[in-house]
Amino acid sequence: MAKTATEERIKRLKSHLEQENPSLAEVVEYFQELDAVARKLGFMNADDSYAIQIAWWPxxxxxxxxxxxxxxxxxxxxxxxxxxxxxxxxxxxxxxxxxxxxxxxxxxxxxxxxxxxxxxxxxxxxxxxxxxxxxxxxxxxxxxxxxxxxxxxxxxxxxxxxxxxxxxxxxxxxxxxxxxxxxxxxxxxxxxxxxxxxxxxxxxxxxxxxxxxxxxxxxxxxxxxxxxxxxxxxxxxxxxxxxxxxxxxxxxxxxxxxxxxxxxxxxxxIADQQILDRMRAKRDEDLGDIKSRIEQLDVDRAYRITGLLEQSGKHLRDVLIPELIDARRLWFKRARRLNGVVFAAIIIGFAYWSLSSDTWDGFMFTPMAGLAPALQLLAGGTVVVVLGILYAYLRQLAGRSVLRKLQRDGRPGKDGKRLSMAFERNLESWSKHMSAEHPHGWSGRTQRKLDKLIASADILVQKLNDRFTRPSGSDTKEQ
Ligand SMILES: Nc1nc2c(ncn2[C@@H]2O[C@H](COP(=O)(O)OP(=O)(O)OP(=O)(O)O)[C@@H](O)[C@H]2O)c(=O)[nH]1
Ligand SMILES: [Mg+2]
The missing domain is CATH 3.40.50.300 (P-loop containing nucleotide triphosphate hydrolases)
Known part of the structure; x- marks a missing residue:
């Protein structure tokens, strides 16, 4: 299978990191897993990735x-x-x-x-x-x-x-x-x-x-x-x-x-040794401070990036998905209301028409009485299918109105785009879960995977703490 440009980029990113900091190359893989979760839910396209939105190098x-x-x-x-x-x-x-x-x-x-x-x-x-x-x-x-x-x-x-x-x-x-x-x-x-x-x-x-x-x-x-x-x-x-x-x-x-x-x-x-010594001492002090500010960046970036993994995971789980569920709730509510009104109108209209034109003979619907039983069945089936299509169509209509609302006054920027995208995916899918709490792709397995990812970010931070604070007192240089 041909690799997408994004896959190609991530590959290069990984090999670049492997040369200089293998533990961060591992973090790229965690970001890719997060990508997979986000894609499954429709929050992200195949050509997007959390990994390429990060400043990997200070x-x-x-x-x-x-x-x-x-x-x-x-x-x-x-x-x-x-x-x-x-x-x-x-x-x-x-x-x-x-x-x-x-x-x-x-x-x-x-x-x-x-x-x-x-x-x-x-x-x-x-x-x-x-x-x-x-x-x-x-x-x-x-x-x-x-x-x-x-x-x-x-x-x-x-x-x-x-x-x-x-x-x-x-x-x-x-x-x-x-x-x-x-x-x-x-x-x-x-x-x-x-x-x-x-x-x-x-x-x-x-x-x-x-x-x-x-x-x-x-x-x-x-x-x-x-x-x-x-x-x-x-x-x-x-x-x-x-x-x-x-x-x-x-x-x-x-x-x-x-x-x-x-x-x-x-x-x-400089001939005067005393002047030279004083100047050099001052220089060494200041230069040392400048260099330690530069070195600190490396520590900061490791925390920043693992922190970002945790934040992005939590943001997905605790912000984007709940908002997607809210949007689905609104969709279902609007769909119920719209269907309720339309179907009530159909029932009332049909009742009015059939009663006023005397089409009922007890439980017998007289316009169909003359038809063969198979045709009666066909006609009944057709009515059910037509009503089903109407139901689905109205549901879509309600969904589209929620999508427009999301696009109009939902979250700004990237989050807004992600939410709209995921919601649209929900509109297109015939999710087997008919409850609002189960968006497309949000299976038990995916939920566990995301929880595990967030937990592993925690472990990564602990590893960093060990590395940078060296509580064991050892001063062996680690990679
Ligand atoms: N005496 C002295 N000369 C210096 C020092 N640092 C740089 N120079 C000299 O200053 C000149 C300019 O240095 P560069 O490093 O090219 O300066 P730059 O800021 O990169 O210059 P541009 O890129 O052209 O803006 C060179 O001839 C250096 O040898 C210093 O600390 N002391
Ligand atoms: Mg220069």
Whole structure:
């Protein structure tokens, strides 16, 4: 049987996860079981899946002013010189960096990102097109994908960005920047200690800083003053940092943590050992904090994803299915009422007509009296069948009216679509359960399967707790 595009995607997702975190590859299978339950009930099409709606990889984005040292920082973090660096603006593309087991880094065009739901730029070209007409087609000139086999990349995606200068930025670049700020789990905003003066950065600050302050997720932004080795040649190096913080404060950023780092490999030599030691100590402290924030994401994502499995299962069982049952109740009620009215009208009409036209002779229906018994039976049968069809038709009519109501003022978004879809499936099926409490596909076996899935999510969370808290006190490194 030909595989659907979704099956193909899940297969790739699984093999990608198997390389870097086999326990999460297992979770994909649980999501697939959940898919099967949701499909059986009609909440989901064959081309949809819970597994492909999840951000499997936390995203760490590096944004900042041009030549601030973003790429140098990333190369050092990866332990490879993956990205080009230099004092001219060298990067004009956003680079999504993801783990790959190949020895050699691979580079793929932006289109690969646009069409692969594993990555956070899935269908970004449409978004760009709607904000900057004609630019959507040029996705390759804005985005590229690189894979690299650095161990630190396992379980995450990094994004390097072109130097940011809000004055000169094209609309599409601004759009992508905003998109990245939205989807990232952590955003490192780089500034350059060589140019911390407020004037030159105003517009950049406006976009990178001012836009981040009032966000709900503002604590995911880390503000980093890089290249502080350059400040030691100043008479008063502390003043450089103070000027930077004042500039940030003017943009409204008073809280939050500021980090001061530099790149050991790129730094100019410093003769004074005392100064060097102090600077290095400060750098190591801040860099350590930045790295632990990045590592924490891996822990968070494992909980987030298993939590999502439990939530999605419970949402199905405790929200969507009860609402589907409610919709079925309403359907049955409307169907009963409609059938009641129509059949009462038929009976009254028939009674009125037959009594007034004297068609009854005792229990004998005189218009049929002349017919042969077989024909009488046929006529009676036909009437029963016609009435049965009428009954079913009215039931459908009532169902359609409930479907319209669901579509009109049911739940918004995905849930609404799912409910309507499942309800429509119920309209089409001749369920053997005639009670409203038994929607199509909701058999005892399916119920037990869903309960078991939700319970296994619990067990997964316990496993994670064991792994991350290590109550046994053992510090053996686990996968
Ligand atoms: N002294 C010093 N130089 C640095 C440091 N980090 C980077 N550099 C140098 O600064 C220049 C720019 O570094 P990049 O890493 O290319 O900067 P970028 O932010 O990626 O630049 P764009 O991508 O062009 O915006 C390079 O020549 C680096 O060697 C640092 O901590 N100290
Ligand atoms: Mg760069």
């Amino acid at each position: 995203v760490v984005a590096v944004l900042g002013t041009f030549s601030a040292g973003k790429s140098t920082f990333l190369n050092e973090y990866l332990g490879q010189s993956l990205q080009r660096t230099g004092n001219q603006a060298v990067d004009d593309k956003f680079t999504v960096i993801s783990y790959g087991s190949n020895e050699e880094p691979k580079q793929l065009p932006g289109l690969a990102l646009d069409s692969d739901p594993r990555f956070p730029f899935y269908q970004i070209s449409q978004e760009i097109e709607s904000g900057a007409e004609g630019e959507g087609k040029r996705i390759d000139s804005y985005l590229q994908l690189k894979t690299c086999n650095a161990d630190v990349l396992k379980g995450k995606i990094l994004i390097d960005s072109p130097g940011f200068d809000a004055d000169k930025q094209r609309n599409a670049t601004l759009l992508i920047t905003d998109h990245i700020m939205g989807l990232s789990d952590l955003v490192l905003v780089f500034f350059d200690a060589r140019h911390p003066e407020p004037g030159a950065m105003t517009d950049t600050l406006e976009h990178l800083v001012a836009n981040t302050i009032n966000r709900q997720d503002s604590d995911k932004f880390l503000y980093i003053l890089n290249q502080i080795d350059n400040t030691v040649r100043e008479d008063n190096p502390e003043e450089v940092v103070a000027a930077w913080q004042r500039a940030m404060a003017q943009s409204g950023l008073t809280a939050g943590r500021f980090y001061r780092i530099y790149s050991e490999s790129a730094a100019a030599p």
